Amino acid sequence: MFTIAIHGGSGTITRSDITPEQEKTYRQALEQALVTGHAVLANGGPALDAVEQAVRSLEENELFNAGKGSVFSAAGKHEMDASIMCGHTLKAGAVAGISNIRNPVSLARLVMEQSENVLLMGRGAEEFAQLHNIPVEPDDYFYTDFRYHQLKEAQQANKVWLDHSRTNTGKGTVGAVALDQAGNLAAATSTGGLTNKMYGRVGDTPIIGAGTYANNQTCAVSCTGYGEFFIRAVVAYDISCLMSYKGLSLKEACDYVVRDKLKSIGGEGGLIAVDRAGNVELPFNSEGMYRAWRNQPGAGDVAIFG
Template structure:
């Protein structure tokens, strides 16, 4: 008899405005989220690993221009794309992370490669790309990542002299862009993966919480897998993903209590906006956010799919 398995994903949390969401764009978001879930679910249903499932799910989101990861990444102050990603598997606590890559089509796949085929756990910039090309990755020109939407965002942010948007053209222009997935496989293993293009107009090689194990990404068998999205500087300061795991491990809190205590508690009081997706050892997923929305979805252990956008859904 097959053991239970499940998967959950997010496509970023923050200000997502209903009044600016057209029906066509709404449907496209739901379509991409469903495709991501189905890609990960297919791996799990065939007895595949949680690691392969979260990579498959995140890859779909990286390939979509709708999300701030991979192809849809925001631009830096130099009009370039710099991407970060991380993955962690819960059985042996193996991890792989990269930051500041510019020519890798799917950063989450490179993060897995660092975990599996490198003696290190975190590679950055030119070094990460040198490792990638040695492993056979194709050099991807920056043109692949260019979208009119992200260029327009950069121009508006520059005018405001900020690293955040002062006005919104799209329903989610004020959203903190990250994508992520958590999964439980039939062997009882948990895994988490997170990928991001960072923040618009970022400078000085800025890195947020997404590739930092214990801040934006964490997985531990028998406990929980977590992928975060939000104002990275605050998630780093609060070590959100690791804090969720610690509350569950040492306080015996369930996944919902642990997540909500942090996201709606100290993080929010600090001024940190965002959210997370977490999955416990039984395959129970929980989404927590202190923002108006978060692109998210899950397929539970019974095969039921749910996809949502707004916080009040």
């Protein structure tokens, strides 16, 4: 049974934060990405293709803090991160601190498949993209008034903001996980990071085992939240380990890591996960998470609030 789940960020999200019209638009965007990935699986395609295409859909929607909708760094730039992992081979690819790449998740996959590396960063990653003719866009493509005003507010407050905090209702990190008809798992994650981030800051998104992980023996995971805590807790890999070493179910592992372990160190956020049987979990310890899932029989949901 094939299954796919996607997310568009977690945080302080309540019905009072967005209008009914905005909620409808967000749900439509989640549904579009979900349908894109689900169609790949329904046609017998691999989980890797499904998660890449679902994330590309979210990267090309300015509502979400990834790709086109990425937030501004303190330098007034868009510094994007992404990763992807194959549960069958345990191969992975990631990029960090890149600019002008239309679909960072596709560059991450290229790193996985066309290099001997796992993680490339900054100018080097961009040179690698150029070598392989990865589509790029001018700065204007990534500019929105909403993101620019976010930056100015953050600079005036002298703070670095999660995109999905109460004062910034735009969506955060995006991701997808999938199980295909061949029984293979895959995960992918993409983000623009934090508004007003400095010093070349990199979060958990491109860190394999922290923000993204996939293993056919256990599960596929994509995380969203304050990345520093997810790195410290090695969240994505920890869930796989709890299933492998302690025999926990996907639900038990996710609940423990997100609601107990992560929360105990002050980490706010959530994740999406699917196991090798097609079970889906979408836990979060914040007030909401932009999320959706669907399996082969057609069961699923699109949700925003807690």
